[in-house]
Amino acid sequence: MRAPTRVRGLIALLCIHATIAVTVALPVAVGDGANVRAKAPGTTTLQEIDKRIDVALPMWLDFYKTCHANPELSLQEKESAARIAAAFRKAGLAVTENFGGHGVVGVLENGKGPTVLIRGDMDALPIIEDTGVPYASKVKVELGDGSHVGVMHACGHDMHQTVLVATAQMLAGMKEHWHGRAVFVAQPAEEIGRGAAMMIDAGLFEKFGKPDACIALHVSHEILADQSNGFLGDDVSQRITASSTPVRDRSRSNPAANHRGRVR
Numbered sequence: 213m214r215a216p217t218r219v220r221g222l223i224a225l226l227c228i229h230a231t232i233a234v235t236v237a238l239p240v241a242v243g244d245g246a247n248v249r250a251k252a253p254g255t256t257t258l259q260e261i262d263k264r265i266d267v268a269l270p271m272w273l274d275f276y277k278t279c280h281a282n283p284e285l286s287l288q289e290k291e292s293a294a295r296i297a298a299a300f301r302k303a304g305l306a307v308t309e310n311f312g313g314h315g316v317v318g319v320l321e322n323g324k325g326p327t328v329l330i331r332g333d334m335d336a337l338p339i340i341e342d343t344g345v346p347y348a349s350k351v352k353v354e355l356g357d358g359s360h361v362g363v364m365h366a367c368g369h370d371m372h373q374t375v376l377v378a379t380a381q382m383l384a385g386m387k388e389h390w391h392g393r394a395v396f397v398a399q400p401a402e403e404i405g406r407g408a409a410m411m412i413d414a415g416l417f418e419k420f421g422k423p424d425a426c427i428a429l430h431v432s433h434e435i436l437a438d439q440s441n442g443f444l445g446d447d448v449s450q451r452i453t454a455s456s457t458p459v460r461d462r463s464r465s466n467p468a469a470n471h472r473g474r475v476r
């Protein structure tokens with residue numbers, strides 16, 4: 213079975229991307245908020261990121277499988293939000309729950325500097341999972357008409373939750389490599405196009421500050437597991453690829469694309 217290898221590779225890759233994006237954006241973001249530039253992180257930072265990924269990857273894989281096996285539909289992300297809030301708290305973030313529906317905001321303060329917002333989504337789709345993986349979703353929910361529907365993370369939001377938590381843990385553990393404020397946003401109800409507006413309407417920017425830069429990742433079957441496709445520019449991308457020892461699987465890697473399912 214190839215899925216776990218792909219999952220491992222993708223988690224590592226996205227964590228590398230997200231962490232590097234934040235660590236390089238925070239120190240160099242300029243005061244006017246309109247001209248945030250990323251620069252290649254130093255070798256020490258890359259080595260530190262790699263080292264931390266090697267240690268934490270099994271834990272993140274467990275977290276991913278728990279997310280995958282326990283999907284929740286849009287506006288019902290109660291357990292997913294609680295899981296993320298607990299992980300944020302454990303990492304030392306200041307956590308606000310139930311912000312714009314089941315939205316969770318975790319803030320990591322690290323001295324003076326700009327604010328970078330990192331966003332991931334939590335909701336799953338009304339799809340019956342048919343993948344056969346050991347951690348496949350068996351969740352079914354009853355609809356208003358008495359019929360039942362399967363629920364599956366078929367869009368990769370299980371991965372997004374994992375990367376969000378993992379990036380928070382990474383940055384909390386390597387504060388000497390960056391400064392400023394990192395605001396982690398776990399957004400509900402992405403699949404129905406409402407969650408972002410719900411959190412903004414709840415006062416996201418008023419309460420947590422207007423970010424100087426925002427980072428959001430989405431898995432894609434168009435991107436190979438060991439290629440960053442210019443996400444941070446060629447120079448950084450090459451260094452990421454060179455330093456990403458956990459990423460070994462060169463096959464198409466999107467777990468959402470890998471997951472076989474059928475709608476209802």
Ligand SMILES: [Zn+2]
Nearest residue numbers: 367368369430
């Ligand atoms: Zn999605």
